[in-house]
Amino acid sequence: MTYFNFTKVAPPSPSDPLVNVTTHLNNNWDEIETKFSSLITMSGNIINAEAGQEAVGSVAQSFYVSNGAPFVMRSADDIQTSWSAWTAIPLNAAVVARASFTPRYRTNSVLRLAELSGGVQKDAPASAWPAALVVITNLLPLSIVPIGNLSFQQSAAAIPTTPANGSAGYHLIDTNGPNTRIQVRYAGGPGGGNFIMLDGIKWWY
Amino acid sequence: MGSYTNNFKFYKPNPSEAVDVNSQLNKNLDIVDFHAKGLMDYELFNTQVSRIPTDVLSARKPGHKFYKPYSNSIYAEDTNPLLAPIQDASAFVSPWVDVNNANYIKTTSGAWAPYPSQPPAYRVITNQFTTATEIEWTGRLWLGGATLVIQFNYTPVMIIPPEAIPTVAKYFNVPAGNTTTGYSEVRVLINPSGNVDFFKLGQAVPSTSTENYVDLGAVRYNKDVGP
Numbered sequence: 001m002t003y004f005n006f007t008k009v010a011p012p013s014p015s016d017p018l019v020n021v022t023t024h025l026n027n028n029w030d031e032i033e034t035k036f037s038s039l040i041t042m043s044g045n046i047i048n049a050e051a052g053q054e055a056v057g058s059v060a061q062s063f064y065v066s067n068g069a070p071f072v073m074r075s076a077d078d079i080q081t082s083w084s085a086w087t088a089i090p091l092n093a094a095v096v097a098r099a100s101f102t103p104r105y106r107t108n109s110v111l112r113l114a115e116l117s118g119g120v121q122k123d124a125p126a127s128a129w130p131a132a133l134v135v136i137t138n139l140l141p142l143s144i145v146p147i148g149n150l151s152f153q154q155s156a157a158a159i160p161t162t163p164a165n166g167s168a169g170y171h172l173i174d175t176n177g178p179n180t181r182i183q184v185r186y187a188g189g190p191g192g193g194n195f196i197m198l199d200g201i202k203w204w205y
Numbered sequence: 206m207g208s209y210t211n212n213f214k215f216y217k218p219n220p221s222e223a224v225d226v227n228s229q230l231n232k233n234l235d236i237v238d239f240h241a242k243g244l245m246d247y248e249l250f251n252t253q254v255s256r257i258p259t260d261v262l263s264a265r266k267p268g269h270k271f272y273k274p275y276s277n278s279i280y281a282e283d284t285n286p287l288l289a290p291i292q293d294a295s296a297f298v299s300p301w302v303d304v305n306n307a308n309y310i311k312t313t314s315g316a317w318a319p320y321p322s323q324p325p326a327y328r329v330i331t332n333q334f335t336t337a338t339e340i341e342w343t344g345r346l347w348l349g350g351a352t353l354v355i356q357f358n359y360t361p362v363m364i365i366p367p368e369a370i371p372t373v374a375k376y377f378n379v380p381a382g383n384t385t386t387g388y389s390e391v392r393v394l395i396n397p398s399g400n401v402d403f404f405k406l407g408q409a410v411p412s413t414s415t416e417n418y419v420d421l422g423a424v425r426y427n428k429d430v431g432p
Contacts, residue, residue: 029215080297086430
C-alpha cells in the first residue's frame with residue numbers, strides 16, 4: 001500500500017543510536033500534517049504538482065488547475081464564459097437575411113465549437129431556391145474551419161407547397177481560400193417563405 | 206501520554222514514554238500514504254470495490270476524495286460509503302427538467318403523449334458567471350401508437366416553461382419515423398410564446414413502424430440570441 005517512499009523506523013535494538021522524539025519523529029508528523037491537511041479539506045492545494053493537475057479550490061466546490069509550481073493554481077477553464085459574442089455572418093450576395101432572424105455565429109475557444117443562429121432567404125421576395133449549392137458566406141475566419149475541412153449538416157426550412165416532398169436545408173461548411181465557407185442546398189419543393197434556418201448547425205474546429 | 210495531530214490523528218509520543226515502533230510510528234506513515242495516494246490520484250472508480258476503511262485512525266472523513274465527471278459536478282466520497290454529489294458552483298449543466306405531464310404536453314391538436322420510457326425533458330446549460338443560456342432537449346413524443354399523419358400542422362404540441370423559451374423562434378428538423386418505402390421528418394418550431402409546433406413532412410408513418418415517434422434529441426438552442 002505504499003505510494004510515497006517513506007523510510008520507516010525499524011523496531012529498536014540495543015545497538016540503535018538514540019532517537020530524539022521531538023526533532024526526529026514528532027516534527028515530521030507535524031510537517032506531514034501541515035502539508036497534507038489541505039488535501040482533505042474543501043480548499044486544497046497540490047504539493048509537487050504537475051501542470052494541469054486539478055484540485056478543489058478555495059472558491060466553494062470548484063476546481064483549480066495547477067500551473068506546475070507548488071501552490072500556484074489558476075481557475076479551471078470555464079466552458080460557458082468561453083463563448084464569443086454572437087457575430088453577424090457577412091453574407092454573400094447570393095442570399096439575404098430572413099427578417100428578424102439575422103444570421104449569426106459564435107465560437108467557443110475551450111470546446112473549439114462553432115455554432116450558428118438565424119436564417120437566410122435567396123432574395124428579399126423570398127424566391128424559390130435553385131437546385132444548386134448557394135454560398136451563404138465565404139468570409140468566416142479560416143481558424144474555425146471544421147475538423148477535416150468539411151461538415152455537412154441539415155437544418156429546418158420553410159414548409160413547401162407539397163409537404164410530402166419534405167423541406168430542409170443542407171449546409172456544407174468547408175474552406176475557400178483563406179476563409180471558411182458555408183454553402184446551402186435546398187431540399188424539397190418551393191413554398192411560402194422559402195427561408196432556410198441556421199439553428200442547430202454547429203461544428204468542431 | 207503523547208498527543209494526536211488534528212486531521213490525520215498521527216500519534217506524537219511523549220519524550221518520556223516507551224513507543225511501539227510499528228503501531229505508533231510506522232502506522233502513521235501507512236496512514237498518510239493511504240490518504241495521499243487517493244487524494245493525488247484523480248479518477249473515477251467503482252464504489253463497490255473501494256470501501257472506506259473501518260480502522261478508526263485511518264478512516265476518512267466525509268468529502269475526503271473528490272471526483273469530477275464531465276458534467277463538471279463534483280462528487281465527494283462519503284463514509285456511508287456512497288458517493289455524495291456536490292454541485293460545482295460553476296457547473297454548466299442543470300438536471301433534466303421533466304415536461305412529462307399535462308401542464309406542458311397538449312392534446313388539443315392531437316393525442317400527443319410521451320413516448321414510453323423516453324419522456325421529453327430539457328436541461329439548461331449555463332453557469333453563475335454568464336447570462337448566455339442554452340437549452341438542450343431529449344426524449345420523444347408520439348400519438349399513443351397511432352399513425353403519424355402526413356402533412357399535418359400540430360399547433361401546439363407543447364407549451365414549455367419560461368426558462369426554456371427562446372427570444373426568437375427556433376426551427377429544427379428531426380426524425381419522425383419510416384415506412385417500407387420512405388422516411389419522414391418533423392419540423393419543430395419553438396415559438397417565443399412558448400408554444401412548440403410540429404409540422405409533419407414526408408410520408409405518413411404507420412402505427413406499426415418501430416420509429417413511430419418524434420425525437421427531440423437534436424433540439425438545442427441558445428435562448429438569448431436576438432433577432
